[in-house]
Amino acid sequence: xxxxxxxxxxxxxxxxxxxxxxQWNKEIAVEIAKEVGIEELTSRHWEVIxxxxxxxxxxxxxxxxxxxxxxxxxxxxxxxxxxxxGPLMKASKIAGLSKPASCV
Amino acid sequence: MSGEEKIKKVSIIFSKGSxxxxxxxxxxxxxxxxxxxxxxxxxxxxxxxxxxxxxxxKVKVATVGNPAMGIPTLIGGLPxxxxxxxxxxxxxxxELDIPPIPEFIEMINDAGGTIYACLATVEMFKLxxxxxxxxxxxxxxxxDFYDLSAGGQIIFT
Numbered sequence: 736x737x738x739x740x741x742x743x744x745x746x747x748x749x750x751x752x753x754x755x756x757x758q759w760n761k762e763i764a765v766e767i768a769k770e771v772g773i774e775e776l777t778s779r780h781w782e783v784i785x786x787x788x789x790x791x792x793x794x795x796x797x798x799x800x801x802x803x804x805x806x807x808x809x810x811x812x813x814x815x816x817x818x819x820x821g822p823l824m825k826a827s828k829i830a831g832l833s834k835p836a837s838c839v
Numbered sequence: 840m841s842g843e844e845k846i847k848k849v850s851i852i853f854s855k856g857s858x859x860x861x862x863x864x865x866x867x868x869x870x871x872x873x874x875x876x877x878x879x880x881x882x883x884x885x886x887x888x889x890x891x892x893x894x895x896x897k898v899k900v901a902t903v904g905n906p907a908m909g910i911p912t913l914i915g916g917l918p919x920x921x922x923x924x925x926x927x928x929x930x931x932x933x934e935l936d937i938p939p940i941p942e943f944i945e946m947i948n949d950a951g952g953t954i955y956a957c958l959a960t961v962e963m964f965k966l967x968x969x970x971x972x973x974x975x976x977x978x979x980x981x982x983d984f985y986d987l988s989a990g991g992q993i994i995f996t
Contacts, residue, residue, distance in 0.1 A: 799936040800873065801946065811949035820875030838870055839937050 740766045752827070752834050759831030771825045773818065780817050783809055784830045797827050797835045848877040848991025850984070855996065856885030856894075857901040858925055858940075862932070864996040865889075865943045872950040877991070880947070881984050883957035886996075887964070890954060890972050895940050899925045941972065948974035955979050955987075 738747045741762035746754045751770065753759055764784065768776050776784075786807035790798045800823055803809050818825040823835045849871050853864050864880070871878040888894040902908055902915035902924050914920065929939065938946060948954060956971060956978045968978065979987075 800869075800950070801936045801938055801942075804946075811946055815872070815950050821873060823873055837936070838866055839873075839935065 748834070750834060753831045754833075756831050764829050764831065767829045771818075771828060772820075773825070773829070776829070777817075779813065780826075780829075783807070783814065783817060783826050787826055787830045787832060791830075791832055797823070797832055797837070799823075799837050799839050801839065846871075846876055846992055848879075848988075850879040850881060850988035850991055850993045852984075852993065852995045853880065853882045853886030853889060854884045856888040856898065858898050858928060859900055859905070860996055861886065861889045861898055861940065862937070864994070865940070865947065866937065867994060867996075868952050869943070869947050869950065872947065872952055878947075878952045879984075879987055880952055880954045881957065881979075882955065883960050887956055887960055887966075889940055890944060890956060890975055891966070891970055892972055893970070895944065895972060898940055900928055944972060944974050955984065957981065957984075 736747060736749065737744050738751070739745075741760070743758070743760075743763065745758040745763065748754060751767070753763075765776055768774075768780070773780070783803070786803065786809065787797065790802070790806065798806065800811055800814060803814060803823075804811055814822045814826075827833070827835050849867075851864050851868050853861060855861070868878050868880055882890050888898055899921045900908070902910050902920045903912050905915070908915065908924065910920065910924070933939075937943070944954065953976045954974050955976055958978050958980045961967075961978050968975070
């Protein structure tokens with residue numbers, strides 16, 4: 736389905752994940768963040784978002800929370816603090832990636 | 840998702856001390872936190888192996904009395920069989936980024952999951968606070984456990 740975010744029309748799934756990564760930009764990220772309850776994206780949030788995007792590009796998969804810690808060097812505590820109540824799903828959504836499909 | 844009200848809290852009871860009994864509970868617990876669900880972990884009887892310092896990295900798969908393993912009981916009982924099956928399973932788990940038990944406990948705790956041990960078992964096994972990993976929140980009675988589970992779902996493994 737289509738949706739307007741930051742003045743642009745983007746394609747999203749029913750749950751609001753972008754289906755076309757090329758439509759993503761930082762303004763859109765800020766709007767998605769607000770939708771999931773994060774009022775302001777700090778530099779620490781961006782660190783997570785950029786790691787997810789980079790790792791996805793390299794591996795073709797959204798990293799697990801364990802990988803975010805080991806490879807991305809972002810502690811699990813920080814991750815949950817930055818993106819409360821479903822960190823990986825929220826961060827992936829803001830990063831313009833698909834819904835994480837792993838159990839861990 | 841469905842129109843049903845979301846689960847807000849789960850409490851998971853661990854009562855068995857084999858790898859194939861503990862891992863599913865830990866995966867359920869971690870998955871709950873990933874979903875924004877509050878989670879309590881309650882370890883009782885042999886489930887406490889998973890949070891006992893000396894034992895938590897030595898938990899093994901049961902190769903005897905476990906028909907799903909596909910190993911005849913007599914062969915499963917040979918020396919080294921359980922260790923062999925455990926290593927194999929651990930390797931496969933690691934490939935999926937499912938950590939070893941001590942790291943998994945730390946991860947769930949960092950994620951905000953709260954870990955409790957059962958008082959009756961602690962007394963029965965003559966254990967004390969020092970025998971448990973640092974992540975242990977408290978040693979509590981069954982009554983306390985039901986109190987803190989109030990309003991949520993309880994899963995028994």
